[in-house]
Amino acid sequence: MDFSIPPSLLELQQRVRRFITEEIIPYENDPRQTPHGPDESLRDDLVDKARKAGLLTPHASVEHGGLGLSHVAKAIVFEEAGYSPLGPVAFNIHAPDEGNIHLLEAIATPEQIDRWVKPLIGGTIRSCFAMTEPSPGAGADPSMLQTTAVQDGDDFIINGEKWFITGAKGAGFAIIMAKMEDGTATMFLSDMDRPEIELTRTMGALDTCFTGGHGVLRIKNLRVPANDVLGEVGKGMRYAQVRLAPARLTHCMRWLGQARRAHDIALEYARRREAFGRVLGDHEGVSFMLADNEMDLHTARLHILHTAWLLDQGERCNFESSRAKVVCSEAEWRVVDRSVQILGGQGVTHETIVARIFADMRAFRIYDGPSEVHRFSLGRQIVAGKKAKPNSHSERQ
Known part of the structure; x- marks a missing residue:
């Protein structure tokens, strides 16, 4: 590689x-x-x-x-x-x-x-992905899906409630995950201006980076024609994996840029701000944090590139993307947290962009599966004898 x-x-x-x-x-x-x-x-x-x-x-x-x-x-x-x-x-x-x-x-x-x-x-409309539901519905465990789709002739009638639907307000259309009568899941496409889809509220959240925020939807007797089924009926969970494996990784990519930005701002501050007769960067406590930042950024980037390379080889990479999601979300979070610490009072104000990055990034350890769920899944696969894809020529031999 x-x-x-x-x-x-x-x-x-x-x-x-x-x-x-x-x-x-x-x-x-x-x-x-x-x-x-x-x-x-x-x-x-x-x-x-x-x-x-x-x-x-x-x-x-x-x-x-x-x-x-x-x-x-x-x-x-x-x-x-x-x-x-x-x-x-x-x-x-x-x-x-x-x-x-x-x-x-x-x-x-x-x-x-x-x-x-x-x-x-073309950027003329936005979309949303409606899978997550309030308790007792689907969240980190998608098998708990409560939204239903019942076939009625050539149509499907969908009922349910969704929440934490990113970008729901103002979205042009939605991909809706619903449970069929046989217990399988199917994805449906629907315009969001249908009266049967009600945006009941937009949730307050730590992050402020997603246009449309995070919405709560009530879907009541939404009639979807068969030609608006996405893919095949009953294969919704399989398609969710098609979406999630690379989507977890692209989260890591985007947030790596913001972690690097926070580090750059903290580094520049450490080079010019003086305390106790020296610039901050000359104090061991600060220089160690900067060193740890560099190591975490490098670790995250290597995990991203390795998993991206495997995806380009046509590998499915569910294990690797899950592992990268945990490693990168936690490493990048540590970088931003240290950057706030280095900036001191400046780090908790909006005098720099770092406080905003801090608030936005905290949710990354939850998006697309909390770290604990990924660790649980990885652990089960490891115990079962499943391994990550080889990452060197010698391992392939």
């Missing part, structure tokens, strides 16, 4: 880095940011800038308007985009749209591609 960046990708990396620095970071104090994420007008302005720069939705296929990046290329570009909390919004690579695009391009019909996917890739 060669970790060197090819010249074409290196040029793209520098291009994205310049774009984020020159075009996106100046928007970080824009008053159109709300407690539930950037408002639609701010999102539209950011997306328009990325569109004009030829950088919009880079992970989507070239056929449908993207750049067709490989997983390794995404690791490079998404980290650079994530250097600003607004970068993933501008590039149209934030959750849930990024993962939805990956899933839809894999299994949607040509008609569904034209109706929903192309506008999504």
